[in-house]
Structure formats: structure tokens, C-alpha cells
Amino acid sequence: MRLSEYFLPTLKETPAEAQIVSHRLMLRAGMIRQASAGIYSWLPLGFLVLKKIERIVREEQDAAGCQEMLMPTIQPAELWRESGRYDDYGKEMLRIRDRHERDLLFGPTNEELITEIFRASVKSYRALPKLLYHIQWKFRDEVRPRFGVMRGREFLMKDSYSFDIDFESAKRSYNKMFIAYLRTFHRMGLKAIPMQAESGPIGGDMSHEFAILAETGETGVFCHRDLLGFEVPGDDLDYGSDLQPIVDKWTSLYAATDDKHDTAREPELGEALVKARGIEVGHIFYFGAKYSKPMGAFVTGPDGAEVAVEMGSYGIGVSRLVGAIIEASHDEAGIIWPEPVAPFAYGVINLKADDPTCTDVCEKFYRALGSDALYDDRDERAGVKFADMDLVGLPWQIVVGPRGVKNGTVELKSRKTGESEEMSIDSALNRVTG
């Protein structure tokens, strides 16, 4: 993309309403624009990042055997009356009435709808297990939205739902999602800690919150040091195999958020205790027949008896992750994108746009890199270009200036380390396209 043509409204100054760093940087880097409290438009750059994150989430869900679908944002109130949540959910649920005076709502989550879909067509245990997910906008009318996209009212969430015939099978589904989450966050360059969370109505330990470590995170994380070094299952993972040992390993050590932290356990952890800040980016839980029973999602078991299906749900805050990644990866100058989620891998900086030689070299890189590059071809001063490129935070900057070009060289600079390497044009081309 040529910056001269790109819609990238960067700001030198920070809008007054933005308090935390990710919000400030997202506004300054021209990623988002607030439409209303907790509701944002995603501008081209922000949207690219959102899509990259979404893709990683999707790939990992698919790999775990979860099937993608799409449910609507607007749901009928009737289903929520069946589960009893229409009254329980309170003011956080945005209620809507259509022209026929029918009660509708903007979905804050989809347990009811998916359960309805399931019950309508699945009648036998033979069709189980099933894992379904969608990535859709949610609306929760938070009393106090804040922190930009980190706690918006409208947000993009990946929510998966599992259906199993019994607890043992439900546990297998749970484990698949547990591991898919580890892999998902890992691929985004994040260190996510699974922490035991409030157990659902069924009890047990089948609920985990995934928090990523970030200095500016809002929740305190207390965990065993070794948890940070645990290896995340690689691409060779077979989801059909027994995943329990992996989950057992990851849940064997102490990990809690501040509100669940037990200070009495600190002495036994001793030196191994890590106190850090974190941001919740995922939450998985098993809730048995909580919805299937009242909503009549029954299947016939092998013995001919009807049983309510065992369910679980698994959420990832996709739009929140954009902010969370920035919280975890930035400096004074701006964002530092981990490569897998970067809107562009390379920023080509033409330091002298009116110098034909510089421009020729830049065009060469731009042609070779295609959609991987954001090419600053603007007629601006070098300082402006460096500042904007640092702010936007692309992992690699290819700096093309008259000084180097005269000797046939360009600079390849890492946004993260700030290290710059001067090399010949050809070897630079080989490096970035290789």
C-alpha cells in the first residue's frame, strides 16, 4: 500500500479521552475512531490487524475440529425467556423492539441460540460430539465502557460451543479448546496464562481464564514462575490423541488472578511466585446441562434413554486482543507489532521522494513485497516519516535514502530492537522476499 493513497489519519497529539496506552496509540495510529462510548469504527489499518488476529483464531479453531458458522447479532427474546436469562441478564443486555412490538435483543453471547439450533436437528448420541463456533459482534451495555477497545460495549468475540453425550466426552472437548487457546495466543506473540476461574454451576475445575501478561494490564496475576516457561504444543499436535496430560501439566501449578489469589499460598511458592499484571483475553468453561435441560436439548443415548447434552462455551475477545497486544508490545514512540499480527510486515521509507534513484529503489522493494509493505512515498520530511512509521509499528523498516543509495545500500531496521543493518540492495531484497 502506498501511504500517499492510504487512509491513515495519524495524530501527533493524543485525544484527551484516551487514558491507557493502547487506546492512545490506536487513535494516534489511525486504527480506530470512536462512534460513541464503547463503540468504535475500525479504520483500514486497525481493520487489517483485526483480520489478522481473527485469522489466527480461526485457523486454530479449525485445527481443533471446531466448525465455523455464523449466528446473527439480533436474537429473539423468546429463547432467552426459555433459559431464564432474559430477566437475569439485567441492563447489560440491549433490548430492542421491532415494528410488530416483538421483543428482540442484541446478543451479548449465544448459548441460547446455539442450543436452539442444536436441539432442532440433533437427536442421537451418534451425532456427538460437536464443536461449533462463530466470530461475531457482541453487545454488552456496560455501565462504564473504558480503555478503548479493551472494554467496549460492542466487541468482536469468537465464541465456541461444545456438545457431548457425557462428562468424559465434554472434558475432551474442553481440553481441545484449552490447548487451542494456548496455541492461539502463542501464535500472536503473547504469553497467556491459564488460570483457574470461578467454577460454573456444576462445580469442579472446568473453567479457566486466559490472561496475557502486560505491564499495563488491569488484573493482577499471581502464578508459579515455571508456568511462563512451559512449552506450547506445536504444529505436530494431534487433537485426536489424549490431551489430558498436557492440560494436567498446565494446570498443575498455581495461577490466580488478584481477586482469587490466596496469599496463604505465597510462602510455599516462595521464590517461584510471579506477581504480574494481566489482561483477560479468553475464558473457557463447562456448564453441563445448564441450557440444554431447560431448553430441551436432549439426545437419545446408546441405551435408548434421553439425556440432556453436556455443553461448554469458549470465548476469545478478538477486538480486545488488538488492544491487549499493544499493551504488551509498545514503547514511547508507538506500537511494536508482533510479526504474525502486523498489518504490514514491512515499512518502506523513501527519505527523498523527489530523488529518482531513491524512488526507483523503493519501487523495487514495493513491487517485490506487494501487500506485505506499506510504502511511505509521501512528499514529507524524513523525521515525519520515521515518526509515523515508528508509531504505526511495522516490524521491519526498509530505509532508503540518498546517502545509502549512492553506495548501492539500504538499511533494514528492526522496530523492536531498533537495530539497523546496512546492506546492498540485492541482499536486502533477497532477505525480505526470501
Place this chain on the structure above:
RNA sequence: CGGGGCGUGGCGCAGCCUGGUAGCGCACCUGCUUUGGGAGCAGGGGGUCGGAGGUUCAAAUCCUCUCGCCCCGACCA
């Protein structure tokens, strides 16, 4: 939902207390000079001061109501 704060060109702010018809920096447009880390000079465009009532000869400024946004606390992907 309780407590606090703020609404003045795209962004950051001053002016309000003590009413007299709107200003600064950045950004934008034109020209010249500049050109490896947010340039200089000159010229220029853009705001019915969140909205509605009221007081007054006169309201950004005082009064009333209202809408929006932000912060602190309780809740959440």
C-alpha cells in the same frame, strides 16, 4: 449504579470568575527556501463556543433544563 470532571475549527488548549460579538499551537491550502528523526518565512481557509430555554441593550461568559464524553469505585471477552 454511586462519586468526580469536561464539552470552544480535524487534534491539543486559552478565554468564562469580573458579559461587549472568539484566540493560540499543531494540522490543512498557496508560494518560496529547506530536506537522514515531527523545518523556516510569508500569505490564506475553516468554529452560530454540545443543545434548548431564560436574564440582559448585549451571553462562549450569568441562571435553568437537557444531551454527550471522560475519570475513580462495584461487574465483564
